């Protein structure tokens with residue numbers, strides 16, 4: 106068995122508590138063990154990459170921490186609270202937002218309206234105050250519009266604000282998804298293959314955007330197949346293979362880890 110970098114993972118700052126903890130999470134689909142006793146932490150303010158060959162369990166991991174699936178055993182703790190059996194919208198309100206591998210926008214709504222849907226999800230006032238146009242609702246509405254415009258600007262989409270989502274280019278739609286997720290004011294933003302289908306220039310731009318998002322105070326969990334992007338933008342990386350965590354560490358450690366190299370080359374790591 107090749108040595109992994111588990112022991113060389115940088116220790117969190119003294120006194121810091123992780124934003125998210127996966128604690129011995131196992132998730133089975135019938136006979137398939139999609140996640141097998143997986144534990145890792147995401148520290149506040151870091152960009153963590155989640156990588157692994159096809160079918161390794163990355164998306165299942167996202168699904169476990171956004172409430173799409175319940176772990177068969179183990180638990181996810183976010184901001185000090187176990188997610189338990191909370192529903193997706195409740196987890197979103199706790200501060201976890203995500204984008205999807207396949208773009209899921211409201212295609213017949215404008216870019217701004219798509220972002221406003223995200224902002225609305227965060228509003229505290231209900232239908233009655235909306236109908237009565239109570240001051241608190243009006244304030245939330247104005248704040249939602251301000252935030253939508255700020256996020257469209259951030260994602261370089263201000264000039265597309267009034268265009269229907271379906272008329273946006275592929276890259277613009279991907280950035281709009283990120284803007285919509287950010288509109289829910291998440292503490293943790295989970296990006297599922299945000300660079301899929303991007304050319305090198307778009308990938309570089311996305312790396313800059315991810316850094317900007319972190320600099321705004323978000324923590325980022327990134328699933329991505331493009332190794333240059335992952336190595337270039339993440340602080341730490343967790344590697345899965347066949348549902349198990351096989352390594353964890355800084356990009357330069359992961360890049361040279363024999364178990365990771367073996368997993369990607371599809372050879373036995375004893376032979377590597």
Ligand SMILES: Nc1ncnc2c1ncn2[C@@H]1O[C@H](COP(=O)(O)OP(=O)(O)OP(=O)(O)O)[C@@H](O)[C@H]1O
Nearest residue numbers: 134137138139157158159160161162163164165166
């Ligand atoms: N809803 C489901 N029902 C049954 N099996 C599933 C389901 N979702 C995922 N799996 C299986 O769990 C395993 C992990 O899949 P998952 O999609 O999490 O991998 P992944 O690392 O995200 O792969 P990719 O990089 O190809 O997207 C695979 O064997 C997959 O077939």
